[in-house]
Amino acid sequence: MIMATRSRKRQREDQRIEMGKAQIDLEEGWGVIEKGITKVKSTLEGRDETPLNSETYVRIYTTIFTLSTQSHPYNYVNELHDKYKASLEDYITSTLLPLLREKYDEFLLKELVKQWSNYKLMVQWLSHFFHYVERYRSQKQSASSLTTIGIICFRNLAHREVKCEVKDIVISLINQERDGEQIDRALVKNILDIFVEIGLSDMDCYKDDFEDFFLTRTCGYYSRKGSDWFWEKSFSDYMRTAEECLKREMDRAARYLRPSSKVKVYKEVEEQLLTVYASQLLERENGGCRELFRHDMVDDLSRMYRLFNRMTYPLGLILHIFKQHIIAEGTAVVMQAENAAKNKQADKKDVVGFSEQIFVGKVIELHDKYLVYVNNCFQSHSLFHKALRDAFEAFCNKNIAGSSSAELLANFCDNVLKKGGSEKLSDEAIEEILEKVVKLLAFFHDTDLFAEFYRKKLAKRLLFDRSANDDHERSILTKLKQQCGGQFTSKMEGMLSDLTLAREKQASFEEYLQSNPNVKLGLDFTVITLTTGFWPSYKSFDLNLPAEMLKCVGVFKEFYTTKTKCRKLSWIFSLGTCNIVGMFESKTVELIVTTYQAALLLLFNSSDRLSYSDIVAQLNLSEEDVVRLLHSLSCAKYKILVKEPDTKTISPTDVFGFNLKFTDKMRRIKIPLPPVEEKKKVVEDVHRDRRFYIDAAIVRIMKSRKALSHQQLVTECVEQLSRMFKPDLTAIKKRIEDLIVREYLERDTENPNVYRYLA
Template identity: 60%
Template sequence: MLGNERKTIDLEQGWEFMQKGILKLKNLLDEGHPETEFSSEEFFMLYTTIYNMCTQKPPHDYSQQLYDKYREAFEEYIMSTVLPSLREKHDEFMLRELVKRWGNHKVMVRWLSRFFYYLDRYFIVRRSLPPLNEVGLTCFREMVYQELKVKVSDAVISLIDKEREGEQIDRALLKNILDIFVVIGMGQMDYYENDFEAALLKDSAAYYSRKASSWISEDFCPDYLLKAEECLKQEKDRISHYLHSSSGPKLLKKVQHELWSVYESQLFEKEHSGYHALLTGDKVENLSRMVRVFSKVETFLDPLANVFKQHVTAEGTALVKQAEDEADSRKANKKDVGLQQQVFMRKLIELHDKYMAYVNGHFQNHILLHKAFKEAFEALCNKGVSGSSIAELLATFCDNILKKGSSEKLGDETTEEMLEKVVKLLSYISDKDLFSEFYRKKLARRLLFDKSANDDHERSMLMKLKQQYSGQLTSKMEGMVTDLTLAKENQTSFEEYLSNNPNANPGIELTVTVLTAGFWPSYRSFDLNLPAEMVKCVKVFREFYQTKTKHRKLTWIYSLGTCNIIGNFEPRSTELIVTTSQASALLLFNSSDRLSYSEIMTQLNLTDDDVVRLLHSLSSAKYQILNKEPNTKSIAPTDHFEFNSKFTGKMQRIRIPLPPMDEKKKVIGDVDRDRRYAIDASIVRIMKSRKVLDHQQLVMECVKQLGPMFKPDLKAIKKRIEDLISRDYLERGKDNPNLLRYLA
């Protein structure tokens, strides 16, 4: 029987054999053939030698000694070959040599780790020692990297600065060098960050500090920003090509700080070319670039938005002041003030269009700038102008666009565009209900007195309002338009009734517009003593209306009526277009040559205020249909009046206006009343669904619910809550008075 006992290999003999293999590897590396493979036989012999030396019985198990020899092989090669070759070279040549030696070292680690693989599998695992690959890297780190890291870092940064100055550099070389900083950390970024990145950030800050200091003193801000933008673009390019991605945010922050944050005040305030100056000068292209740059720098965002908001607010405030100054200088002439208000509204719309285009176009609809623009216009549109709210002026502006014979002569398309802009402007107004009421008043006059220039535009405006703010704003107005259509049908029926009943005809051409009270603004009703001719008209129409319905009550609004009467003056007859009350007063002079103030007041059954307005329009205004004694401009209770038979007018038909009453107070009063109802309804709705709710929470929910139409006053809400408690809609909690309970 043959024996197969293995021959023991002593340490010196075995290591001598291994050194031959290591020597061959070194020669291959030095000759520039690091990837030349060992033959299978050579590899097997070297691996087997290590295996045998590690698996021999003690004291011939040389695992520990071979582990030490493995390290010594690297140390000897580095000391004898690697370091001398690196020490004799400098700058870019040193970097190229380092890349070569690092590549060779990795090959050496790979081959030796394979030769000594048995150590990794068993000895190192049992002893919890660093693995062979790590030992090889550690040798390079401790002997090569630690000695050269400062020189290498300086050389890399020097090349980066050359590239910043426009020189061509070998980017692949830098990528390979920086990979060494990363890999040498063996999973940690400490070496890259501490030995290279920190120096890069410091150098970059100094480099761009020098550049920025020079540019800011020489260049206009837009030119400065062009250069700064290009620098940032180049730094991003470096990050993508050879810097580690983790350096990106830090480097960009450093560059942005030196180029922009340091010079924030100059960039915003620089004369002729700063952000302020560009806004004032409408330099849109430069502004667009500036905003594009600023919006990328976090520290610029708030100042960017604030300056824009202040600028828009300042321009809007200047418009308000100009309008108020014009109004003060023209107080004597209300017509001029009205025209000036129209000019103001047009300028306000133009201002909105201008800066809305800035935000949406040149400012890329940036959310902060959009918010700043919105806040500026909200503040502006909720201010008063010469005692009038923007809500009122906006309604008047619409009226001027939509009524016949207005100063705003616009084509159909332009009218539609202008109405669209009005609706946009309305979005900034808190008290939309106030606009709605003023608009409704003016719409009513256009509809009732046939003053609308175009019915399609009227319907289009209501549709725009409805789409933007729901039917809550337009329901009554839509009812008004429908009402007028029904009223025309009713008038046609009335005319048929008269033709079928000749005896009922009053002998006067009569047109009656029947309206639904709930849709229309409230008008003051008074018991005017009508002349006999008009009494007959009222009676005839009432009889007709009773044939159609017996469940509706007719209330006559004489203040809205008009009459066409013939004035038989000595020079010639003239047709006078007057109100119902004016006609009633003039007809009194058919039976009396001279009447006193008190006689007219008694016979017509009017109040002092109404009589004064009436008699002023007929005797002391533009047309003197009545002669007054004494001949003064003001109306007094002691005055007497006679028919002016010698009156002459330039036209055969004359409209005699009644001095308009100031309806603003009434509109505001109506809105306040409607708000009380709206607050009550909101509170009841909320409490009905919640049953029990904290007082403060109820107030907040009420504010939120009513917000789209108007900004409710907190005191008003609390007052309405108290009123609802007193009317037994709500009650306070017995144990907690802040807790409210709904009473069904």
Template identity: 65%
Template sequence: MNQQKIIELETGWEFMQIGVTKLKRILEGLPESQFSSEEHMMLYTTIYNMCTQKPPHDYSQQLYDKYKEAFEEHINSTVLPSLREKHDEFMLRELVRRWANNKVMVRWLSRFFHYLDRYFIARRSLPALKEVGLTCFRDLVYQELKGAARDAVIRLIDQEREGEQIDRALLKNVLDIFVEIGIENMEYYERDFEDDLLKDSSAYYSRKASNWIVEDSCPDYMLKAEECLKKERDRVSNYLHLESELKLVEKVQNELLVVYSTQLLEKEHSGCRALLRDDKVEDLSRMYRLFCKIPKGLDPVANIFKQHVTAEGTALVQQAEDTASNKAEHTGGSQEQVFVRKVIELHDKYMACVNDCFGNHSLFHKALKEAFEVFCNKQVAGSSSAELLASFCDNILKKGGNEKLSDEAIEDTIDKVVKLLAYISDKDLFAEFYRKKLSRRLLFDKSASDDHERLILTKLKQQCGGQFTSKMEGMVTDLTLARENQNYFEEYLGNNPNANPGIDLTVTVLTTGFWPSYKSSDLCLPAEMVKCVEVFKEFYQTKTKHRKLTWIYSLGTCNINGKFEQKTIELIVGTYQAAALLLFNASDRLSYSEIKTQLNLADDDLVRLLQSLSCAKYKILVKEPNTKIVGPNDSFQFNSKFTDKMRRIRIPLPPVDERKKVVEDVDKDRRYAIDASIVRIMKSRKALGHQQLVMECVEQLSRMFKPDFKAIKKRIEDLITRDYLERDKENPNLFRYLA
């Protein structure tokens, strides 16, 4: 076999130059045919042969260098001159074309020189052929033109921001060069383009914002800001790299929103307060969308929201105060009902605002809660909100209340009232007032619906816990048991003819622990009533011998017939009133002191019942002297001439202001609760500092009421005197538990 002929470097490269020249002509668009497979094979084989010759004729290194020189020569002789003579958009188009040509040249020459890639480069750990071609372009073209290209691109972006049409595809291609030139490294894109784009964007939007903040209303400004942010995101999706989006949006947000947030939100006639005042749902939603993307951006919005709601609620309190002080307009308790209804409407309005405008964000729920806590714990016309809320519930749950509502409306209102209760710090005070009013509804058959009574107790239990409603639930259950007990009593009477009370008798037996404490008195019952009581006692002893019956006559009602000259009228009165009226069956005239002696009543109770019978609307008794106040020297006689168009009339006793007693009862319960809390804490901790004990006590009790620091301190002192705690001998601020 003949030995293969050695190809010298010059000879081989001259042949390769023919292929390189042809490739350049094709790239320049000159008349030239495409490479045939034979040409491709000859060029590849030439390189292969020159690289596989034995030393010193192995020209791998020299060919590797020649490959690089081919690119450098082409760039210097053709590419750079063509780019230097063009500017702005024309230069960018040429740059894109030259970059595309360079990649084609890399692809073709890499095929011809493929053997180098496979063996020589791999063994020597040299940059790959593709990388060499890109590096030549980067070092010679990119480094020279990157500044001009960057500035031209940024100018086009600014033109687009001003509303001009630009060639987005061109920008995408140019920016791809900044990305690709880094060869899987974003350093060139970030350093040579993105940094300057961000600076330019900041400056551009800073100029815009400084004009808009002066000229535009808050809604108009926000519209522009939202549109700008949308367009910047569009820019990223159209031609910028995805990694730029967060940085670019942050810059725009900073210039348009962060810098001017206070000025924008507090614009006098169109800022956040004005939008809240005018219920601008769409604008408030836009405000939320814009500021929620900014770290801590929602804080000032939530703060203004809180201030606005607080102001609106405080205005309602003031309005209720003004109405209450104006006696001409004030009509009993109805204004308090109006106040609670307005607070509910206010809560509905701003809860809807939190959900619809502020994305149900926890920050705004917190702001709403804090705002309502401010004015829901103010005194309104001398009454606490706890009392007003209890009265409002009473009004919607009792028969004949002012609120004429459907079942659905009542259930909805109950739900809203319970939500309001969450804002009231004195929940125990509400519970006591509610219990008082519930007892009257239940005992006097004033409750409109058992279902509604149970519904509100269920909701209160969910809101405040089982302990909160345990007594109230016991009251409702008691009434059911009392009705059953009455049925047994009627059966007992039917089965025992001798046990005849003489009059129709209904007795409601209650469990002492569940019900509010009522004043019991040793009323001297009329003979007609004494037998009733004895019969019921006998019946009750057949049921149980372990319970003692205490009669609360002040809660009883009687139906008695008043035989007047014109007609007989049925009088619905309290047990005290009935007992007083029955005295006049035996006497025509009685003095105040005689009535007091015969009934064995305290002055307070006696004055109230005589006032109701002789000085109020229905004058069943005639009083001498004829004044509007009952005194100890007065005398009374039955008014036989009394008449009324009705055949049945109810004669109520003057209302007693129970507020003072309720507050006293709650204060007493609070003392017990504080004592129990302190002992519970100290029992588990054994020793604790004063400050920490107070704080833990407040934390434990705050579910039901807001304990006063002075009250806690007083209870600690009391527990020390009662030997539950002791002060540390060396540190008087440290307490120890005494087992």
């Protein structure tokens, strides 16, 4: 468009005024206008390269102004409006459409882009010419703009005729690109822009004339491809192909289509390539989802999650397969530990510490492996974390070789924390193992059973100085406290604190001895003072101590009364150890024994031979303990005593004497006692304590709720106790009945299924 200078604008205004003074006939004025329109057409078609000069433009513009502003009946606004529309329609039918009709395939698209560009320029020119027509019509009535009318004319006459053929050609080009061929992407983009532009800011034209058709054809294309690929490709290859197709379609949609089409295209491709074949692909024999897990195909697992995570059924199927696969591997670990323990027992070898090393070690490895899967492959999805937890709970709570998994876990911790158990491991490695063990505890139902076994093991490590590192002991208690709560570790923390106080008290005792030179013990005497409530319960007998020991005990009692008079001392000699010297014919040997063993051996300082009944009477111990003592000293590896008759069992008729001929290559030996089976007692104690926990939970719930139905009470009780153990529903019912008998609860008179709290 030629721009006029400021003086020319003034000249044009003067001409308008001059022409406005005289009335112009429509036919006369249209003749002037028509010449201008013809000039524009010739210029756009390239037949006339001479640009429209300013005088011609002003003449046309002023003519239309005059025809639009003349008084009635010489006002021709409506007539000019109709002629404007007729001019465009004539251009479309006489010039534009014939050019399009003679083209085909990609040439048709190029011609359409060219003619659409020319047509828009023509509409732009004519809109400037007929500016006052649009202005005066809009003042009097609600009418479409001249540009809008021009686009509507094109849509009704040109677009409607060629759109079907154009759509087919565009889809054909896109399919060629899908098949790997190079196409003119700019051409496709320009064509689709036409579909948008003729909609006049309304996307219905684009949607109805192209998008729906494109989605249908895309569906058909990928339906055929999906069927072929399903039979031709492995699961991994199929997923790679499907992912690449989705990626390319998204790229294509970003280049050609409107943003609203992107999601629709993705859903269509996803439906045809993934949803239709999801279950068949995932459950395919020798190559489905299970195969990916079996062969640790991490990249393919990540791809599988990316492709199927938005689909409810496929995601559920993957979760099920994932869970079952972990359960199968975990069950195999349980069987491996079980078989290894049986083989050890069959070979009459020591199986202590063997099952837990295999079971717990393998389970930790298994959890590390699949936790990486959940975090990396499955992007930490909450459902996969739940599937992992459920799978581990399914096999972690099985008994192995007669031992519960809680006991095995406690034994594993003991092996890590005691001296010699983890000498080759660094502090960082031990901390990492402890962290994993505590996380593993979340999968065990009998957490309280683990706590009791662990407490027993911790007590032995602390009392017999078997703990490798106090920092590690405190570290695992901190981790357990975070995992299970303060109540879980309160007694164990008390044990560690108790031992620190005991060392301080022993130092005070030694100062007491130094400050009282008249008090002579005659031997080294160390006492560990403990608080009853923190430590496991131990059997306590009034052992008849030798005079040397009895004197030491008396001195310590005197010292203790100077420190406190509010506490009572109870001596547990079964936990004590002694170093005594055995004077044998060949050489002198230092014997490391328990207090019970020492008391028995010292009897032979005053007697050469003692019968079984004499020993029982003089020691004041139970016959069971005496049998264990005599067996360790006369029938085991180190025969410090000789017995008559020389058999492997202890009987009440046996007679014992000191073995002067005993010899050993070592000058210092430790004589162990046969181990006592504590497992049964621990389990019984835990099950007894569970009754109290259930009672407390029921009373606590009912006190706050006042009235509850049976089902609600059981549900809340299970929820509260689940952190300590998985309560048996029958046990809960029995405890409710017991609380009713004890008048803590009562049944509702109108509804027996409802309980009420009695304050």
